[in-house]
Amino acid sequence: MRESSSALRALDGVEVVEAGPASKVLDLLDGVDAVVLVDAVRTSDGGRQPGELVRAEAGPSGLPAAIGSSLSSHGFGVADAVALAAALGRMPRVVFFGVEAAGVTMGQRLSPEVENALPQLVARIVEEAAALAEDREP
Amino acid sequence: MTHRSVEVPVIARVEGEGALHIKVEDEKITDLRLEIYEPPRFFEAFLVGRHYSEVPDVVARICGICPVAYQMSAAHGLERLFDVQLSPGTRELRRILYCGEYIESHVLHIFLLAAPDFLGYDDAIQLAADKPDIVKMALEMKRIGNDIMATIGGREIHPVSARVGGFSKAPRPKDLRAFLPRLEWALAQMPAIADLVGSIPKPPFDRPAEMVSMVHPDEYPLNEGGLASTEGKSFDSTTFEEVTQELHVEHSNALHSLMVGTDTPYFVGPLARVNLNVDRLTPVARECLPRTGLSLPEPDPFFSMSARVVETAVAIEEAIRLISAYEPPEPSMAEVTPKAGRAMWVTEAPRGTLYHRYDVNEDGTIREAKIVPPTAQNFEHMEADLRQFLPGVLDRPDEELTRLCEMVVRNYDPCISCATHFLRLEIER
Numbered sequence: 001m002r003e004s005s006s007a008l009r010a011l012d013g014v015e016v017v018e019a020g021p022a023s024k025v026l027d028l029l030d031g032v033d034a035v036v037l038v039d040a041v042r043t044s045d046g047g048r049q050p051g052e053l054v055r056a057e058a059g060p061s062g063l064p065a066a067i068g069s070s071l072s073s074h075g076f077g078v079a080d081a082v083a084l085a086a087a088l089g090r091m092p093r094v095v096f097f098g099v100e101a102a103g104v105t106m107g108q109r110l111s112p113e114v115e116n117a118l119p120q121l122v123a124r125i126v127e128e129a130a131a132l133a134e135d136r137e138p
Numbered sequence: 139m140t141h142r143s144v145e146v147p148v149i150a151r152v153e154g155e156g157a158l159h160i161k162v163e164d165e166k167i168t169d170l171r172l173e174i175y176e177p178p179r180f181f182e183a184f185l186v187g188r189h190y191s192e193v194p195d196v197v198a199r200i201c202g203i204c205p206v207a208y209q210m211s212a213a214h215g216l217e218r219l220f221d222v223q224l225s226p227g228t229r230e231l232r233r234i235l236y237c238g239e240y241i242e243s244h245v246l247h248i249f250l251l252a253a254p255d256f257l258g259y260d261d262a263i264q265l266a267a268d269k270p271d272i273v274k275m276a277l278e279m280k281r282i283g284n285d286i287m288a289t290i291g292g293r294e295i296h297p298v299s300a301r302v303g304g305f306s307k308a309p310r311p312k313d314l315r316a317f318l319p320r321l322e323w324a325l326a327q328m329p330a331i332a333d334l335v336g337s338i339p340k341p342p343f344d345r346p347a348e349m350v351s352m353v354h355p356d357e358y359p360l361n362e363g364g365l366a367s368t369e370g371k372s373f374d375s376t377t378f379e380e381v382t383q384e385l386h387v388e389h390s391n392a393l394h395s396l397m398v399g400t401d402t403p404y405f406v407g408p409l410a411r412v413n414l415n416v417d418r419l420t421p422v423a424r425e426c427l428p429r430t431g432l433s434l435p436e437p438d439p440f441f442s443m444s445a446r447v448v449e450t451a452v453a454i455e456e457a458i459r460l461i462s463a464y465e466p467p468e469p470s471m472a473e474v475t476p477k478a479g480r481a482m483w484v485t486e487a488p489r490g491t492l493y494h495r496y497d498v499n500e501d502g503t504i505r506e507a508k509i510v511p512p513t514a515q516n517f518e519h520m521e522a523d524l525r526q527f528l529p530g531v532l533d534r535p536d537e538e539l540t541r542l543c544e545m546v547v548r549n550y551d552p553c554i555s556c557a558t559h560f561l562r563l564e565i566e567r
Contacts, residue, residue: 024202026277027284062263080263084250087266088274 007126011133025081034093034132036125039078040114041067041098050102051113053121055128058094062086067096093135095128097121139164142532144540149547151251151261153203154554158543159389160524167528172521172547174390176554185507190216190302190476190498197494197509198296201556203246206239206287207487208509209300210361211494215375215483216302219498222474227467228304229361234314234460235290235297236360236485240453241324242283243488244408244446247551248335249276252443255545256338272334275327279450282320286457289313303474308466321458325422328451332426335447340431340440341542345526347437347519348402349410350382352486358418358452359411361485366414367404368435371397375482378493384510387517392557395515403518406490407550408445409436420459423451439523439549446551449488476502487512489551513557516550523549 008016017028029035041054043066048054056067061083068079085091099121102111110118144160155176161169181200185193193212198205210232217224249272250262259265266273289309291297299305350371354363364374365381373381382404384393397404412419412427413435419427427434430444481496490512497506523546531542 024284027281030277030281080261083263084266084273087263088270088277 007122008129011126011130014129014133025078026084029081029085029092029094030090032092034095034135036128036132037078037082037094037096038121038125039096039098040101042101048100049113050100050111051117052100053117053124054096054098054100055124056096056098058082058086058091058096060086062091063094063096067098093132095132097125097128142536142539144536144543146540146544149544151254151544151548152552152554154552154557156547156552156554158524158547160528160543162528162532165529165532167525170521170524170528171389172517172524174392174517174554174557176391176557182507182509185496185504188504190220190496190502190504191474193496193504194300194302195296195298198300200509200511201553202296203243203553204239204487204489204556205296206235206291206300207485207492208494209297210236211483211485211487211492211509212496213300213302214361214485215481215494215496216498217474218483219479219481219496220302220474220477222303222472224304224472225467225469227308227465228470228472230460230464231290231305231308231467232300232361234457234464235287235300237453237457237460238283238286238290240283240360240488241450241457242280242287243551244450244453245276245280245283248331248443248446248450249273249280251551252446252545252548255541255548256335256340256443279324279327282317282324283453285320286314286317289317301471303472304467305470308470311464311466314461314464317461318458321454321461325451325454325458328422328426328447328454329429331450332429332444332447335444336429336431338431338443340438341527341531341545343438343440343523343527343530345437345523347439348397348404349413349437350404350406350515351411351414351491352484353414354418356418358415358420358456359486365484365491368410368413368437375484375493378482378484378510379495379508382510382515384514390517392514392517392554393510394518395510396518403522405439405516405519405550406512407442407516408449408488408490409439409442410490411486412445412448413437419448420452420455422455423448426451439546442549442551476500489513489553489556490515511553511556513550513552513554516552517557520547520550520552 056064063079063082142162146158149156157173159171194209197208197212254265292299349368352359352363353366383398387394430447432444478500484493493510495508499505
């Protein structure tokens with residue numbers, strides 16, 4: 001988080017927010033041009049390897065269903081927040097990056113696979129944010 | 139032999155992860171389990187050895203929706219043990235912060251988690267597509283609560299300014315007074331919201347229940363007061379563990395609560411609070427009460443949404459009153475000298491009574507912690523409700539039956555993440 005923060009803060013008009021519960025994501029989608037969402041994902045059929053990165057863009061009704069189902073739903077999940085913004089006609093451009101989690105057992109440590117994926121993830125986020133910042137209306 | 143089953147592997151529109159397993163054979167319930175498989179997070183364990191000053195920061199992370207409740211129960215309890223003299227204005231500022239949390243939490247639940255069921259939509263997205271104005275209004279109202287918490291707490295999530303002794307930094311009066319127009323707007327919406335909720339038919343569910351909440355002689359209880367139950371019990375934070383008990387349940391990572399002696403369930407939350415504190419309602423809240431369809435006493439959990447509407451009005455009115463008179467506590471942080479002993483306190487989180495107990499060492503470090511969240515206290519009652527509710531609706535088709543069972547659980551606005559913070563680990567050597 002910290003490495004990406006300094007690179008991202010150097011970009012004009014880019015804010016880095018740790019969103020916590022997905023109900024906060026709702027507020028964060030409001031009044032902005034574009035959002036890069038980053039979260040852990042877990043595909044139930046084991047289709048992705050731990051540490052694997054996935055990128056998706058939200059369509060007119062929200063994030064692709066495959067992404068939505070791999071995010072944990074906490075009352076009002078990230079996918080719900082994006083879909084709600086879409087239903088209200090006020091969804092910004094949303095790019096989603098997911099990192100496949102190795103497991104969701106107890107404990108605070110990142111798995112080695114996810115940890116190894118972080119530098120690449122950070123680079124891609126910075127690239128994406130820079131592209132979105134350039135694209136946006138002056 | 140007829141077999142029906144209700145299987146909900148992931149209960150939607152509740153915070154956290156749980157499943158519902160119900161089996162009915164020939165009209166008899168043979169299996170009923172609210173399985174909480176959200177992994178436990180051992181908060182009580184990793185509070186041990188920490189300095190008391192770290193406690194508000196750590197416990198705020200138990201819940202992303204109600205961090206203030208955790209910080210308040212912890213701070214007040216430790217302050218009483220340490221005999222801290224809070225600066226005048228601290229308790230008022232804390233109350234405003236708590237009101238912000240009530241607005242944010244209740245509005246989220248009323249409109250995005252509960253309303254879809256009651257209005258006949260599959261989910262909040264469908265509701266938003268069909269009635270965007272209602273949802274936009276709700277989001278704007280929720281935002282006010284979030285913004286109040288950010289202004290006082292110093293950060294959007296997990297308020298950093300709340301400390302044992304007060305606040306590391308108090309907002310300027312003009313920064314809080316800037317909320318008044320928005321709060322007045324919100325208050326103006328309440329009667330119509332009350333009418334809307336009052337017009338929604340609710341499944342009939344007539345069953346007795348013991349409700350528990352805090353009570354206070356002068357105000358609607360949030361941070362301070364004693365405890366009461368609708369069965370006439372009267373106790374407080376110092377006797378909480380004598381009057382109630384927690385027990386392990388095999389099918390759940392969350393503990394359940396019962397009354398000591400009778401081994402009977404009870405429930406906490408907005409409905410309990412409104413029932414026990416009707417004389418402390420603020421004016422607009424009092425006006426909204428009958429409009430929401432509530433007629434007290436009312437133990438029917440399907441009226442929880444009505445109670446949340448009434449409480450949203452209380453929170454808005456209290457925020458307006460306190461912000462209008464707000465003067466920053468000076469100093470924002472009182473002096474704190476730790477003492478050894480047992481700190482206990484209850485506050486009313488949006489979902490109900492939240493109890494904290496800390497056994498503190500001479501040097502101010504925590505020796506043991508016990509936290510009983512409202513949702514954990516409600517689990518036993520959720521299962522009891524399901525058992526009593528089901529026989530009356532067995533004639534419904536499967537999909538409707540499943541939906542109704544989920545609604546029974548959602549009435550309690552459970553925060554499963556809070557409820558699974560603890561699991562006792564026994565290591566045999």
